[in-house]
Amino acid sequence: MAAENFELLAPATSCAISKVRVVARVRPFLSQEISVKSSRVPVSCISVVDQGRISPEEVTVNLKDPETSRNECYQLDSFFGQEDHTVRQIFDKEVNPLIPGLFQGCNATVFAYGATGSGKSYTMQGTEEEPGLMPLAMSRVLSLCEETGCRAEMSYYEVYLERCHDLLEPKAKEIVIMDDKEGQIHLRGLSKVAVNSMSEFRETLALGVQRRKVADTDLNDVSSRSHGVLVITVSSPVCGDSAASVTGKLNLIDLAGNEDNRRTGNEGIRLQESAKINQSLFALSNVIYALNKNLARVPYRESKLTRILQDSLGGTSRALMIACLNPGAYQESVHTVSLAARSRQISNFVVPIHKQGTPQAKVDMESKLRAWLESKGKTKSAQRIGGIGSPFSSKTPCSTASKVRKPLFNSSAKVKKTANQSDCKREKERTVAVAFGNLVENKDIANSIATKDHVEKVKFNSPRKALSPIHNTNGIQKAVLEISFTDQLPARTPKTPFPANEEFKSFGTPLDKFDAQVSTLKSCVAQEYVDFLNTASREELVELKGIGVKMAEYILDLRETSPLKSLADLKKLGLSSKQIHNLFSKAAMGIFGRIEDLAAVPCPETSLSNQ
Numbered sequence: 001m002a003a004e005n006f007e008l009l010a011p012a013t014s015c016a017i018s019k020v021r022v023v024a025r026v027r028p029f030l031s032q033e034i035s036v037k038s039s040r041v042p043v044s045c046i047s048v049v050d051q052g053r054i055s056p057e058e059v060t061v062n063l064k065d066p067e068t069s070r071n072e073c074y075q076l077d078s079f080f081g082q083e084d085h086t087v088r089q090i091f092d093k094e095v096n097p098l099i100p101g102l103f104q105g106c107n108a109t110v111f112a113y114g115a116t117g118s119g120k121s122y123t124m125q126g127t128e129e130e131p132g133l134m135p136l137a138m139s140r141v142l143s144l145c146e147e148t149g150c151r152a153e154m155s156y157y158e159v160y161l162e163r164c165h166d167l168l169e170p171k172a173k174e175i176v177i178m179d180d181k182e183g184q185i186h187l188r189g190l191s192k193v194a195v196n197s198m199s200e201f202r203e204t205l206a207l208g209v210q211r212r213k214v215a216d217t218d219l220n221d222v223s224s225r226s227h228g229v230l231v232i233t234v235s236s237p238v239c240g241d242s243a244a245s246v247t248g249k250l251n252l253i254d255l256a257g258n259e260d261n262r263r264t265g266n267e268g269i270r271l272q273e274s275a276k277i278n279q280s281l282f283a284l285s286n287v288i289y290a291l292n293k294n295l296a297r298v299p300y301r302e303s304k305l306t307r308i309l310q311d312s313l314g315g316t317s318r319a320l321m322i323a324c325l326n327p328g329a330y331q332e333s334v335h336t337v338s339l340a341a342r343s344r345q346i347s348n349f350v351v352p353i354h355k356q357g358t359p360q361a362k363v364d365m366e367s368k369l370r371a372w373l374e375s376k377g378k379t380k381s382a383q384r385i386g387g388i389g390s391p392f393s394s395k396t397p398c399s400t401a402s403k404v405r406k407p408l409f410n411s412s413a414k415v416k417k418t419a420n421q422s423d424c425k426r427e428k429e430r431t432v433a434v435a436f437g438n439l440v441e442n443k444d445i446a447n448s449i450a451t452k453d454h455v456e457k458v459k460f461n462s463p464r465k466a467l468s469p470i471h472n473t474n475g476i477q478k479a480v481l482e483i484s485f486t487d488q489l490p491a492r493t494p495k496t497p498f499p500a501n502e503e504f505k506s507f508g509t510p511l512d513k514f515d516a517q518v519s520t521l522k523s524c525v526a527q528e529y530v531d532f533l534n535t536a537s538r539e540e541l542v543e544l545k546g547i548g549v550k551m552a553e554y555i556l557d558l559r560e561t562s563p564l565k566s567l568a569d570l571k572k573l574g575l576s577s578k579q580i581h582n583l584f585s586k587a588a589m590g591i592f593g594r595i596e597d598l599a600a601v602p603c604p605e606t607s608l609s610n611q
């Protein structure tokens with residue numbers, strides 16, 4: 001897709017698949033790289049073949065080793081050679097088209113990737129004579145703010161030795177990276193500064209740049225020792241109660257460069273920095289590899305860098321990668337361009353973020369996305385989009401209701417009939433069924449419980465409390481809040497696990513009643529299980545069936561940033577729905593133990609004794 005064609009999203013509900021766009025930028029040879037004796041400019045190892053002639057949508061980049069005459073070609077989206085391309089040209093063609101989307105609530109990330117000394121900081125920050133993408137983007141944002149009445153703010157932080165530090169508020173504590181249940185990345189503790197003019201911006205950025213860790217190495221006099229991230233946030237004014245506020249974020253990332261320590265001459269702290277930089281860039285390549293291979297687990301948690309980029313690689317942001325290249329470094333350029341070419345295959349699903357999200361909008365977006373993935377035969381990706389870093393990690397009607405699961409019991413004709421009536425016209429009711437049905441294997445029962453007749457009974461059954469604000473407290477919405485597995489609830493064991501017999505009279509046959517009670521029991525057990533995962537020690541977790549040492553560690557790591565709210569959150573660890581189901585089943589089976597033990601357990605008076 002050409003940059004000009006990034007479709008502008010209509011406000012409110014529009015969404016789009018957007019591939020990570022990848023462009024190459026070759027810096028010129030520096031004066032110290034030109035031999036004084038010959039005073040001839042060396043030949044670049046990088047060239048472009050048939051720019052735009054074979055296909056206007058991509059370019060073929062050729063890398064040629066002058067020593068061995070090795071030769072490799074890679075396809076990228078665009079190419080900016082050393083001769084005639086200024087940062088302004090890159091901005092106009094590649095970054096400018098992303099900016100209007102911010103004003104409609106869409107996030108975007110631009111990141112410069114490449115070996116040390118390849119020109120990443122020069123491209124992103126620029127110089128006084130040639131402003132980089134950061135000031136150019138801010139200038140454009142400010143002029144659009146003037147037209148629209150929106151506000152602009154900036155944050156600037158660095159990831160140094162695997163820790164995030166605020167560069168505008170140096171006394172602040174370390175920044176914590178968190179993700180919410182919709183897969184959005186949040187940085188707890190990061191300050192924001194309002195920006196009203198370019199002079200304010202320049203002053204603030206210069207302050208941050210001074211604080212960023214930079215050092216002289218054998219390969220670059222001004223080598224960045226950290227990944228630097230500028231965040232430009234745009235917020236629309238909120239008019240009255242009904243209007244939803246729109247916020248868009250543009251991340252401009254100047255990554256630290258890959259370093260070959262046989263050549264940098266690094267020692268001591270420089271070597272430590274270098275090790276962390278290389279580790280995080282290795283983690284980035286692992287994420288790109290996993291996304292390309294459609295692996296169920298994408299290792300975003302291997303480094304802070306990949307956590308920050310989580311939303312931009314396989315997430316909900318638009319993303320532009322600028323592969324920066326030194327024309328005299330063949331091996332490094334092969335490394336950079338091969339990773340860049342692989343990144344080009346990654347799709348993001350761009351969703352506008354509104355402070356008051358509408359569930360129906362999410363439903364529409366998810367069904368559009370699934371249809372797209374199915375048309376491409378990408379079933380695994382479809383699963384992933386329902387999981388990691390996804391706006392749909394909490395199930396929505398169309399995703400789960402369509403899955404056919406083996407019923408736990410044969411339901412009665414009455415239950416089936418009720419379930420069949422529950423079609424797409426009754427989205428609200430199906431929302432109940434789906435939320436409830438995430439862990440209820442028998443969808444018929446879930447659907448039947450979701451019908452208006454049964455909502456009130458479920459409400460009495462449920463041990464849950466509503467935590468989210470309720471705008472419309474009709475029966476169905478109340479029930480959604482009370483039985484949804486995606487709400488965060490305090491751990492609680494119900495005093496009366498089963499409802500009094502009177503409350504179940506209208507359930508019809510004894511089988512209906514039994515099915516409903518089993519479902520309620522399951523929801524209680526599922527909540528207890530989630531509470532256990534959130535509070536157990538490492539040793540306790542390992543004791544539980546199906547959880548090994550590695551999984552226990554992943555869970556501890558995950559809950560450190562955001563406690564599990566539902567079993568579906570385990571998808572963030574890369575587990576599939578089936579794996580979560582198996583894990584839970586194993587734990588649940590353990591409750592019942594041997595059949596002889598069960599025989600000794602008396603029936604609760606309130607449950608089956610009056611039948």
Ligand SMILES: Nc1ncnc2c1ncn2[C@@H]1O[C@H](COP(=O)(O)OP(=O)(O)OP(=O)(O)O)[C@@H](O)[C@H]1O
Binds near residue numbers: 030
């Ligand atoms: N397009 C360009 N035109 C002129 N000089 C450039 C250009 N790009 C980079 N340079 C120069 O090349 C040197 C290295 O650039 P820069 O510091 O931006 O590299 P980097 O990729 O950020 O390196 P590191 O990863 O070590 O921080 C600097 O002296 C810079 O001024």
